[in-house]
Amino acid sequence: MTTARYRPTWDLALDPLVSCKLCLGEYPVEQMTTIAQCQCIFCTLCLKQYVELLIKEGLETAISCPDAACPKQGHLQENEIECMVAAEIMQRYKKLQFEREVLFDPCRTWCPASTCQAVCQLQDVGLQTPQPVQCKACHMEFCSTCKASWHPGQGCPETMPITFLPGETRCFYECSYPSFKN
Incomplete structure (x- = not known):
């Protein structure tokens, strides 16, 4: 995990810090990622680790918002996942999706x-x-x-x-x- 960087108090008014719901650290907006579907915001590093873990473990093919109390119960879109993970992890994600489609397709x-x-x-x-x-x-x-x-x-x-x-x-x-x- 990264630690929140120290910033003088006069900088806070110009560039406010945002709290990550996963690690509880505070980061500038440019180090945060907002999930499009639900608008929940997390530090990019935490969200990336969360997505990679789910894909590597094969736990989910529809990656949900990591906030258990997410009011919209959002999911990450494929383009959001692709921007976050390495190509080989994205390839595994797509393979998991395909396998799940075949498993549930009666045809x-x-x-x-x-x-x-x-x-x-x-x-x-x-x-x-x-x-x-x-x-x-x-x-x-x-x-x-x-x-x-x-x-x-x-x-x-x-x-x-x-x-x-x-x-x-x-x-x-x-x-x-x-x-x-x-």
């Missing part, structure tokens, strides 16, 4: 092949039943629901009932839950 899914990781389009948009997906990059055909190899006419492994060998169910429940009796 797209990731190819499950560990060597591929391409984005694949679903054939029948809005269809809730499993459907075959053909990856255009590696040509793997997989199930849209469970991501396993395409299995026509069979249910997905995660939706199929769990089958136990004779005696396993009873032993599991009796050992794990002594009050349970079959």
